[in-house]
Amino acid sequence: MSLQVTDLSFSYGAKTALERVSFGVERGRFAALLGPNGAGKSTLFSLMTRLFGTQGGSISIAGHDLRVAPLAAMADLGVVFQQTTLDLDLTVQQNLRYFAALHGISGRAADRRIDVALDRLGMAERAGEKARGLNGGHKRRTEIARALLHEPKVLLLDEPTVGLDAVTRTGLTRHIHDLCLETGVTVLWATHLTDEVSDADQVILLHRGRLLADGRCGDLRGSASLSEYFAQMTGVSE
Incomplete structure (x- = not known):
């Protein structure tokens, strides 16, 4: 796995932000980290970029354990923050x-x-x-x-389309999908917008700090739209 998260937990005092979250993303895949606001996406990104230190579990980037070999891990990581x-x-x-x-x-x-x-x-x-x-x-x-x-071998994008119009959002997501195919970079794209995800993408669905689903988008949603599946799993509409 190009990106591996194992039993990751994090709390802000008494408030649990992530609870034993585990998933992996293979080289060259576009993975959508999908979840409503407050799901834990930003906390996960803060842990991956070492803005926060891990409290439990582990993160591996391009084969480098972030806690054991932080410099090697960060050298293989590219980041685009929300702001x-x-x-x-x-x-x-x-x-x-x-x-x-x-x-x-x-x-x-x-x-x-x-x-x-x-x-x-x-x-x-x-x-x-x-x-x-x-x-x-x-x-x-x-x-x-x-x-x-x-x-970098892994590219993190935290809500990269916030504030952009629909046409620009579509163009940007297409560029990143093409980038995966052309360069083999692994992408983790955090969003709460289901229209930014295609059926071939991996979906990692977070809600209230817990992993609800992890798999190919088309397989997970079945006959429902991704928006409908998202609402069924989280109880939250876009």
Whole structure:
């Protein structure tokens, strides 16, 4: 498994946020971490990115135990957070160049990776534009391009389409699905929107900190729509 979570538990004082959550995602798969607000998705991402320390259970990224070999695990991880983290006064290219430098990538190697990442996300023509002037969709694409510069094996995206219109959301999800096929990167895409998930995707359904389901979307939903299945399992409508 490219990403493995085993018996993961976490509490905020007396409040349980995650309770013995276990799942795995194979290399090159698009996995949707699906759940309503408050399901535990953000807590899980905080644990995977070491913003929080694990209290129980384990996380393995590209074969590296996050607790035992944190540097190796984080080197194979790319992250796009829900809130934008671009420097708005820098251009698209400058934002990526700064990130590359933080990972020890410079010179021609940095130029090559930046060109490839921007081209793949359809942002090459906007390389010289300041981030402040980009629309929401282009900011997201820039952040995804940035997260791919160090060639991670696992890419985490936390509610990446929040605030985007339907057409932009559709285009972004299509780009990430294509990315899985083209590069073999493993994607964990956190969302509460069922229309961002296709039947071939893996669905990891969280609710109130517990894992309710884990499997291929088309198999899980059966004859119902994913939205109907989601409501049946959680009691929550989109």
